[in-house]
Amino acid sequence: MPSDAPNLDPVELGAYFALIETGSLLRHAVEQQLQDAGGLSYVQFQLLATLGDAPAGSLRMTDLADGLVYSRSGLTYQAQTLEKRGLITRAPSPDDERTVQVALTTEGREVLTRVFPGHIAVVRELLLAPLSRPDVETLGGTLGRVRDHMRQTPPRSAAPRRR
Template identity: 65%
Template sequence: MSTQPPRLSATELAAYFAFTEVSSLLRHAVEKQLKDVGQLSYVQFQLLARLGDAPGGSQRMTDLADGVVYSRSGLTYQAQSLEERGLVTRAPSPEDERSTIVAITAAGREVLAKVFPGHIEAVKSLLFESLTDADVEALARMMTQVSGHLRANPPRSAGRRKAPTSAPASPSASRASSARGSVTD
């Protein structure tokens, strides 16, 4: 018995191609505006915007990575670049020395203020101008539904980090366990 591979209907395929085309065209235009006006990558903009909206202007690095759906190592590189420009600061968390807190600086807020008007104009003119209010409401509802579905089972690099449930075993306990595991019956 052969199993048929899954297929997309003509409507699903058209929706998928339209979505990827819109995403690519919009992202290209937005990235160009962010680079031209603020010398920011899209991820750097997302990082600054999230910090700008966060209480106290700071967040844990892992929470930022989860929010922007970017690998933790990649976001570390982006935060380092922003720190070198004086747009953010990074410091160990006072509650957990394993965590890093990233905070937006006054210079970071100035860059956001400079890029936001053009960013909003690009999004409005390229994405929303051809839609009615009802279309925008439907789009928001659908994309929120899809986002929730995707976030329910994200890739490892985009998944929310779970809190440790127990302390790791000591090295000697691990070696003893490993030695027991290698004994055959």
């Protein structure tokens, strides 16, 4: 690294590494629980949960990709897998046939119902248990500001396509 490159001070570096390690440890445990309880990858769970929260359980594929910060092609693959399992449907949008509309099926809701209790238990045990309520509020506020700052730059899936 060039000597004139900006450095992180020890507090900044410690915060960064704590965030990265915490995220990795939590994601590993969550992924294991999702696989065991529902045969889902983390991204597949995010896709189903996002649809479950959407009005009428349906969203445009592009909106899903932007919300999940996942590539269009990667999300298409995950959606194909979930569609083969009968957990979602995909169809041209009634408003714009160039757009694909994704909808959660009854089977998809059933899988979410099955995986959510264990998912919540893992999050509570690993992330929330060592924190007080004020700590959780501070963490949520802090990470929310960081997320909002990072979201000011559109996700890669929202960038114009190269032709």
